[in-house]
Amino acid sequence: MDRRLFESMDNFFTNYVIGFYSDDEEINFNLKLKEEHTKRVCSNIISIGKDLGLDESDRALANTIALFHDIGRFEQFTKYRTFSDVRSENHSELGIKVLNETHILNKLTNYERDVVIMSIRNHNALSLPEMEDLKALTFARLIRDADKLDILGILSDFYQNPQNYEHLKVGESAKIYGVSGNVLESIMNFQNIKYSDVKSSDDMKLLRLSWIYDINYKYTLVKVREKGYLEAIINSMPKTDEILKVYELLKGYIAQKTAGE
Structure with missing residues (x-):
């Protein structure tokens, strides 16, 4: 995957997210948290990918997965005021719906698009399904690691400094x-x-x-x-x-x- 293609998707993400901000302080706090979380997960996945020796093309694909892994969260919180999938909808499936409706993945190859969708669908599952495609499995594992690493960081800070998270909804x-x-x-x-x-x-x-x-x-x-x-x-x-x-x-x-x- 071309790095410049990722940059166009990054611009799409920024413009998409802006549309959800409003004059509601609670909504804005939680959306900003997820926007910042996404950027850190992107950074995490690149660092892990480099440590594994992934080439630039595969790192760009991994970065795309990280960029879009939580894109369903913005519609979810705006509509339901919760990040709980149980009390609303599965945010992974919401995100996949957004990606399909906007056709933002259309410039990827069929294989790349399938890997992105599969990785997003499984990033928050209890466990990964059996996979014969070891390359696809690597991407699915990468997003789960990158995501968990940042969430553990957010929660660690939240438990130590709850006064800084007055509007946080953590389920x-x-x-x-x-x-x-x-x-x-x-x-x-x-x-x-x-x-x-x-x-x-x-x-x-x-x-x-x-x-x-x-x-x-x-x-x-x-x-x-x-x-x-x-x-x-x-x-x-x-x-x-x-x-x-x-x-x-x-x-x-x-x-x-x-x-x-």
């Missing part, structure tokens, strides 16, 4: 504490936590930490470790024996996966 559960049995069992067994098992704010925090098991590339885990995202989220939770065990488990997992970097 939190009821403000009750404690860890549910299914949630603890999943994370202690190196499994991603299901949203259906989440019953409390602490459950939601552990769900986000369980994303660490789904990170695909060493580069991403190194960044999670270096930026202290695990500690930031753990420190926002009660210092119970359960939470301390989770922390030691995840810390050890990251250390094992990043050994010798």
